[in-house]
Amino acid sequence: MKITIIVLVSLFLLSCTSEAQIYPGKNWSRTENPSVTGWDDTWRSVFTRYVVDSTNITGLIIIHKGQVVLEYGDIEENSYIASCRKSILAMLFGKYIENGTINLDKTLAELDINDVSELLPIERKAKIKDLISARSGVYLSGSNGGDFRRYAPKRGSVQPGTHWLYSNWDFNAAGYIFEKETKSTIYDEVESQLAIPLQMEDWDKSLQTKTGNYEISKFPAYHMWFSTRDMARMGLLMLRKGKWKGKQIIPEKWVNEIIKERTSYLEAQKSVPLLKEDGLDLGYGYMWWLVENTMDYRLKNAYSAQGALGQNITVYPEIDAVLAFKTKSDYGRRNSIQTQMKVLKKAVEIYNPD
Template sequence: MKLRLQRVLPVFTLVFIMGFTASTAQYNGPKGKRGSFTDHRDGSSYTTVEIGTQVWMAENFAYLPEVDTMNISVYGYKGNSVKEAKRSKYYKKYGALYSWEKANELAPKGWRLPTDKDWILLETTVGMSRDEAVKEGWRGTSNSVAYLRENGGAGFDVQLAGWRTDYGDFRFMGEHANFWVADSHDSERAFERMIGATNTKIGREQGNKGCGFSVRYVRDVPAEKYITYPEAEWEMMENVSEFGWSQDKINQLYRYAIDSTHATGIIVVQSGKMIYDYGDTHELSYIASVRKSMLSMLYGKYVEDGTIDLNKTLEELDIDDVGGLLESEKKATIWDILTSKSGVFHAASNPGGNEWLFPERGSKAPGTYFIYNNWDFNVAGHIFELETGQNIYNAFENDIVKKIGFQQWDRSKQQKSGDTSKSKFKAYHFEMSTRDMARVGYLMLRKGKWKNEQVLPASWVDKMTTITTSYADMYQVDPRLKDWPWWKWGQGLMWRIWDSPDILPEFKGAYTATGNAGQYITVIPSMDIVVALKTKAVYGRRTNKEVYEKFLYQLFDARK
């Protein structure tokens, strides 16, 4: 049952009951740098503003693919004609009002609904204390709210667009601004920010997800001037508070790493500089299935230049294996192999796949059925070498290692392994340092660009990190997942894509390379960070996925 107006209205009307007087105080900081953005879906152009390390829309979002009084609405309009709604003077001044679900869904490419932490960073940048910012209710000072008002100095220019109740009534235009926040509070409510015409504070409350609020999107990455690249060594960030971090809370992560993980090295990088460094991050050691994500990266250049044709079949490539492949299996394409949907349920030369889940051979057509399958991953390595004429490790050294300046790479330590009596296609494991794992993640975060060189095609990075098997579809294949609440991933091209419906908003667009015993490279575009964690397998210990996820949660909490 949805929350009705009577449970939300007292919070909104509190500002008027208390009789606050609007302050004319101005923030003393510099006016935010203006820019613009065009949404190519409808040609609308928006003013943007750089405030601290963030880039925000400085106008209310107004994309109107449809209009009603429940999901996407225009203040005062109760029809269904987009053309009529766009003629409204309220639309032209205030944009549209969106339910929380639509606010999350409709962000233009490269933009996203701001998280609660994004708002806290904005608020502390304009002068609110951190102690105040993390409170709920009305908090802050007259200076901080004045800075965000229309013509208030920041260029954020809050517009008092009012809001729509969950049953279609419109309220408080010219008196209130309500903005959706990406964080869900519970099944019915999500966080919001409120600014009133006569209030000297900013409200941090929860609103009914069915209500219609204004939307201001924030960029996936910070202002470009903050983006750097490491040279011979990663540089430690001098002032983490500039990006909204609490140094004290980051320091607490060391205790968690010692007490709760078996990690032997961890690095967290934001915008090209380290904010956290734990353990021996220079040491080379085995990184298991992270190898698959590395291989996927190598493919991009050769797919783009036509050397590798993803539509080629195993039959065309003359690929067979121990005991022979079925004729139906030979119809699998390279694309089917990369998505682990080959339909070839043949034993792999190494353990670690899900062979126990294999259906009967020949029972699934290529391209129709996902199984996390080491045979597919190993054959992907063979195909790469066959089509490019290069050894995987040599290609990785020339195409990636040298171009992004690995610190500890040793070509002599990179060796294939496997039982060729089971399958002739060996596994291509890597030995790598945590610092170089972080470089790999940072190359992905920067869409394949390293300084002035496009090392990987940006379009291939997008393809690798687009879901090919969803979280929901994985549940249909692997019965263990129902007992694994920490499992949050779908599958891309040999990268794990954060896809669960209950992931934190920071994970929107995030992806991870994983390896047995506990090796992880996680790329989180919403925070412009990379996390590399490694557990040295020879010690016989592991940092499991649940423990790693808790580490990420504690990391996120360091921005509150």
């Protein structure tokens, strides 16, 4: 009887702890004294100085245990987030996979997918899950640039699912298929699944626009514009395994699938040797980058949405933290991927709870 009571009390306390997790309401709340929770004032100042002096970041925010511990620049302005859009699309899939609307094992042939350049028979065997893990084996040009297609093997030389290559054709086709299967638009789904339930402060649906060269591919890029602080809300949702204030927004099982390794950092670097120069070893899940091969406990199991010029959402599960930053392209500013990786590391190096 005594053991039963102890177990019940433990479960009750665990439940209370879970419910006590902090979420932003209409606005983010701020930690009153970050230094007490491990974010030393001096080191936060040093980090901010680094961002000012050594990067072109225009807005940055660090969230710890659901509250702001550091912010820099303009975190309210909406601007282009480049390839972070792909990670957001991955989040939207969960609802429709859970209810059976989307079957990740459907092939391009079953979906009747073709393009300006005809797909080869072997390419039509690719499945939806191959597209969202960048393993389709389809090496057509996407309607927009900014990928690693220059490292692609010869068309038709690999079986779908057996080779990783970061290719915009995969991601754009995945967006097209998402809309085809759900009979909804990506931007409507961002609004209903994310912007409204997460109480995004700056979401503006009218800014969202698809673009692409339709003479190259009929699948456009579904570009997105967000503020830094709203990007942080999506990072916190991922950190909380899809749960927001007691409601499961994204199925927890799907969040775990998104950040499950589909491609190791070794395979990614073999396919694209340039990745060896990034400064962090990154594997790949379902349209999210995975931090691997690190000895820093603060970086273990971390994962990121990353975009060109300097767009980033990084989740650090081991320390209950989220980093979001942007570099507004309208200002003619940009950051290299190496700079982005330095920011990812330096952001948590200032966290020392002991």
